[in-house]
Each structure stands twice: as structure tokens, then as C-alpha cells.
Amino acid sequence: MEDQIRNILKEHGRLASDAATLADNADLYQAGMTSHSSVNVMLALEAEFDVEFPDRMLKRAVFGSVASIRAAIEELTAA
Amino acid sequence: MPPAPQTSTRLDAAHRIGREIAAVHAGDVDKNARFPRESIAALRDEKLLSALVPVELGGMGMGMMELSTICTALGQYCSATAMVFAMHQIQVACLVRHALSSSDLRAYLQSVASEQRLIASVTSEVGVGGDTRSSICAIEQTQDRFVLAKDATTISYGEHAQDLLVTCRRHPAAASGDQVMVLLKQGDFQLERTSSWDTLGMRGTCSPGFKLTSSGHVSQIVPGDYGAMSSQTMVPFSHVLWASLWLGIAIDAVARTGSFVRAQARAKPGVVPPAALRLAEVSNMLQVLRISTHDVADECERLMSSSEGNEAMLAIGFSLKMNNVKIYASEQTVAIIQAALQICGIVGYKNDTKYSLGRHLRDAFSASLMVSNDRIYAKNASMLLVHKDP
Numbered sequence A: 001m002e003d004q005i006r007n008i009l010k011e012h013g014r015l016a017s018d019a020a021t022l023a024d025n026a027d028l029y030q031a032g033m034t035s036h037s038s039v040n041v042m043l044a045l046e047a048e049f050d051v052e053f054p055d056r057m058l059k060r061a062v063f064g065s066v067a068s069i070r071a072a073i074e075e076l077t078a079a
Numbered sequence B: 001m002p003p004a005p006q007t008s009t010r011l012d013a014a015h016r017i018g019r020e021i022a023a024v025h026a027g028d029v030d031k032n033a034r035f036p037r038e039s040i041a042a043l044r045d046e047k048l049l050s051a052l053v054p055v056e057l058g059g060m061g062m063g064m065m066e067l068s069t070i071c072t073a074l075g076q077y078c079s080a081t082a083m084v085f086a087m088h089q090i091q092v093a094c095l096v097r098h099a100l101s102s103s104d105l106r107a108y109l110q111s112v113a114s115e116q117r118l119i120a121s122v123t124s125e126v127g128v129g130g131d132t133r134s135s136i137c138a139i140e141q142t143q144d145r146f147v148l149a150k151d152a153t154t155i156s157y158g159e160h161a162q163d164l165l166v167t168c169r170r171h172p173a174a175a176s177g178d179q180v181m182v183l184l185k186q187g188d189f190q191l192e193r194t195s196s197w198d199t200l201g202m203r204g205t206c207s208p209g210f211k212l213t214s215s216g217h218v219s220q221i222v223p224g225d226y227g228a229m230s231s232q233t234m235v236p237f238s239h240v241l242w243a244s245l246w247l248g249i250a251i252d253a254v255a256r257t258g259s260f261v262r263a264q265a266r267a268k269p270g271v272v273p274p275a276a277l278r279l280a281e282v283s284n285m286l287q288v289l290r291i292s293t294h295d296v297a298d299e300c301e302r303l304m305s306s307s308e309g310n311e312a313m314l315a316i317g318f319s320l321k322m323n324n325v326k327i328y329a330s331e332q333t334v335a336i337i338q339a340a341l342q343i344c345g346i347v348g349y350k351n352d353t354k355y356s357l358g359r360h361l362r363d364a365f366s367a368s369l370m371v372s373n374d375r376i377y378a379k380n381a382s383m384l385l386v387h388k389d390p
């Protein structure tokens, strides 16, 4: 899952640093992600993991780091 | 919760200042594109520049709802006065909601209350236009001092404010969206005017472009990141207070139109003037604008009072709502004034009658440009690709 997330960030996050080596808790917004690119990341994650993020999850903090994205996907796929 | 006992007195004060001072000078302020100094001085005398500053720091501790009604009141007399007042409050709101953990910035807010200091906003920048969420300029820090230069497209009342609140990147290598807010106090900065302000409307806001150069102490950087401040404070306060004052402009237009139609009715009792039907229509539009503005002001005030509420303000659903209120109010204000003009006809079109609506219309046309509605629509379009609940 980790690799899939990092690949999506690499492709859609518009990050200044390499998504593959970014620390788990590194702030993606500080790394260059904008609200616009975060929407593309969300769309790609929904497609990749076949999930729909409920509106309560659509906030900055949930998509703020690799770790927080993984936690959100795990919550949605656990059910 | 019943309103605080002072509530009506403060609103009364705003109406008194509006009627006795702002309205008297509004024509001259507009004609000469000059700062509404008389009304801002009167607002200072009432200590209204520290309306949002907490009581323990010497302010009024006012909430969003009451401030919204005050902006609406001022908008009925002089749009420029109302806009200067609203923009100042937006800056104070950012400091009150995000800077209280800093003792220096707390002390600064105390001085806003005791000295009634006026703060201008420096978000727009040459190269990024109205996209407040990205900056080109950056803080350059050496030990505990920084320098900051910004090529600003528009700084309202820049030449009349004591202090500035500026958005910029956190450091020279930071991403364009990795921003902070910096307070610059009188003496910290120089402004070199780069353009004129001979505009269609909102002329009294005196908002030309400036090249800003500054230096200061790192304690003047508001702690935290601007992204969250923008979602939780800058955007909601801007959109609600702007909508509130635009509502005020529309209210005055409808009031003028009402008195025009009543005069027609009195001239021929027994016959309902044809324009009365159009007045009914405009009154309907005004009511919806009023309800829409009050509804979001009320919701913001509730959300801001709890930590879950503040968390909810970071969600996409809240941003969509805040953006929609701005788009709606900016378009509807123009539509209402235009409909009012159609009713008053030539006496509304003339600039020297008691039914004149030219200034109202010219001022209202700024609303959809003040952060371009198309930019905001584009943001909403993007968010709606993932947001589900309509």
C-alpha cells in the first residue's frame, strides 16, 4: 500500500522532493502539494484503492502526510 | 444565547457614524478617490477598530454575527468606509485566532485596542494575482531578524494604515503554497507606489499597487502555517464580512427605490404603481441575500467556538460553502442594484438625486473581481470532484 501511495504522490502531488524517499510524517503541503494537487491525489487514491473518501475525511490533515493517508485508506478498506 | 447588552448600542453607534459622518462624505470620498478619514476617525473614537480583540486585551471581544451586522450598517452609507473597516477586521481576526500564543503578538493586539491601530492586508502579489494561497516573496531570516520584500498588486489604504499583515513563503526554498503571515509595524516597512487607483468604484479604499520592503524580528511571524489560517479565518471572515457590507449597499439601493415607489403611490392614491411589482421582486431578492449572509455568519460563529468546529472549518465542505456565499453575494448585490435602477429609471441614473444609484452600482461591480469569481468557481469545481454530499 505504501508504494502505491508514494507512486500516486509522485505522479499527482507536484512535490518538490522525491515521494519515494519522503519521511512517513513529512508535511506534504510543505513539500509542495497545493489544494489543487491534493484533489488529484484524492482522485487517484479513490481509483487505486477502489474507495470513496467520505466528506468528513476531506480535510488538510488527512492528506497531510504519507502516514495519515495510509491510516485513512486502512480505515476505509478494513470494513 | 441572548445578545450581549452592548450589542444594540454598538450597532446604533455604527448607524449613527454612518448617517452623520460616512454618508455626508461618501460623495466626496468617491469623487476624489480619497480615504474616508472622517468616518474611520469616528470608528476609532467608538473603539470599533478593536471590536474583535478579546476583552482581556482591551477590546470588545465581538463575534462574527455582530460584526457582520455592523459591516452591513456601514455599507448602507459609504461602501469605502465599510470595506476599509471590514478589511481591517479580517486582519485582526487572523491575529486574534492564531497569534495569541505569542506574547509579542498579544502585546501588539493590546496596542491595537489602546491606540486603535489600522492594519492593511498584503496578500495579492504581482505574478500570482488574486491566488492568495501561493506566494513568490519569501522571508529571509538571519538569526532573529528577517527581511521581506513584496511586489503587491493592490494594498487598500496602504498609505493610511499603521501596520500591515503580509503573506509570504516561509523561507526562500519553500514551496509556493508553504506560506506564513507576518506582521509589519510602522517603522518596519517602506511602500513605494507602483500604480494609480483611478477606478470605477470602491474609490475611497485607495488601493494602488506598491513595492514593499521591510525588516523585522522573527517574533512578528504569526506562528503556524497560513494554509490553516486561510481556511479557518482569512477566507470565512473575508467572505462573510464582504458579503455583509455588499448586503448593506443593496439595502440602501432598495431603500431608495422603495421611497421612489412610495412617492409614486402617494401621487396617485388608489392606483398601485406598476413599479411596485418590481419592487416586490427586488425585496424578495434582498431577503434571500440577507438570509444567506446571516446563515453563514451564524454557522461560522458557532464553529469557531469549539475545537471540533474549528477542525470542521478545515474540511472541503466548509470551503465550498464559504466560496458559495461570496460568489452569490457578489453577483446578487449587482443584480439587486441593477433591478433597483430599472425601477427608479432616470432619477436613479442621475448622479445628483436622492434616488441616485450610480455609486452603489459602481462599488458593487468590484465584488466579483475582489478575488475573481472565476478563480473561486475553479476551486469549487476542483473540490466537487471529491466532495460527495450536495
Ligand SMILES: Cc1cc2nc3c(=O)[nH]c(=O)nc-3n(C[C@H](O)[C@H](O)[C@H](O)COP(=O)(O)OP(=O)(O)OC[C@H]3O[C@@H](n4cnc5c(N)ncnc54)[C@H](O)[C@@H]3O)c2cc1C
Binding pocket: B087, B120, B121, B122, B123, B124, B125, B128, B129, B130, B131, B153, B154, B155, B156, B157, B202, B205, B207, B366, B367, B369, B370, B371, B372, B373, B374, B375, B376, B378
Ligand atoms: C476594491 C478592492 C480592494 C482590494 N484590496 C486588496 C488589498 O488590500 N490587499 C490585497 O492583497 N488585495 C486586494 N484586492 C485584491 C487584488 O486586487 C486581487 O489581486 C485582484 O482582485 C485580482 O487581480 P486580477 O483580477 O488582475 O488577477 P487574477 O486573480 O489573476 O485574475 C485575472 C483574470 O484571470 C482569471 N483567472 C486567473 N487565474 C485563474 C484560475 N486559476 N482559475 C480561473 N480563473 C482564473 C480570473 O478569473 C480573471 O478573469 C482588492 C481588490 C479590490 C477589487
